[in-house]
Amino acid sequence: MSDERKKKRRSFDDIFDEIDDLMRRFEEEFEDMERDFEDLLKNAPTKEGPYYYGVRVYVGPDGVPHIEQFGNIKKEGRGKVIISDETEPMVDVMERDDEVWVVADLPGVDKDQIKVSATERTVSIRAEGDKRKYSKEVELPAVVDPSSAKATFKNGVLEIKFKKLQGSKGSVNIKIE
Numbered sequence: 001m002s003d004e005r006k007k008k009r010r011s012f013d014d015i016f017d018e019i020d021d022l023m024r025r026f027e028e029e030f031e032d033m034e035r036d037f038e039d040l041l042k043n044a045p046t047k048e049g050p051y052y053y054g055v056r057v058y059v060g061p062d063g064v065p066h067i068e069q070f071g072n073i074k075k076e077g078r079g080k081v082i083i084s085d086e087t088e089p090m091v092d093v094m095e096r097d098d099e100v101w102v103v104a105d106l107p108g109v110d111k112d113q114i115k116v117s118a119t120e121r122t123v124s125i126r127a128e129g130d131k132r133k134y135s136k137e138v139e140l141p142a143v144v145d146p147s148s149a150k151a152t153f154k155n156g157v158l159e160i161k162f163k164k165l166q167g168s169k170g171s172v173n174i175k176i177e
Helices: 003-043
Strands: 053-059 065-076 080-088 091-096 099-105 114-118 122-128 133-139 144-154 157-164 172-174
Touching: 003 065, 091 133, 099 133, 114 144, 114 157, 144 172
Parallel strands: 080 133
Antiparallel strands: 053 065, 065 080, 091 099, 099 157, 114 122, 114 172, 122 133, 144 157
């Protein structure tokens, strides 16, 4: 085998070693989260449900994997569990060319029960239906023009699109279509 071929073989092996290491770390983190969740339920105050707890795994723009929790069960300090009346919805934020998109899952509420406001760097989402309440403050990956926001709500999914901005505008409320 030539030296060039051996070098390529080693770089492929390195890539697979990195993937194996990443998968091992994910497995360890999931096992830790599973133990934490079991502890949460053991130490939870007695309160009527529903209970929502979930995780989202994604790779950020920096190339680093992130694990984000959502729902209405939170762990505060050593073993103290807080079950909130408000659920933190799962939210995706995507940056594309000259736009930033925010997509939030808000099942169980109507369009007129959702309040959205934004600044150049954050979006605040609040919703209150008959049986569900949602609240989430989202940090944006780029400076946006809050007055350029276009929001739609369909089948429990809120989608907001912003144009990126080079200046400063302040805070605005957003109408959902």
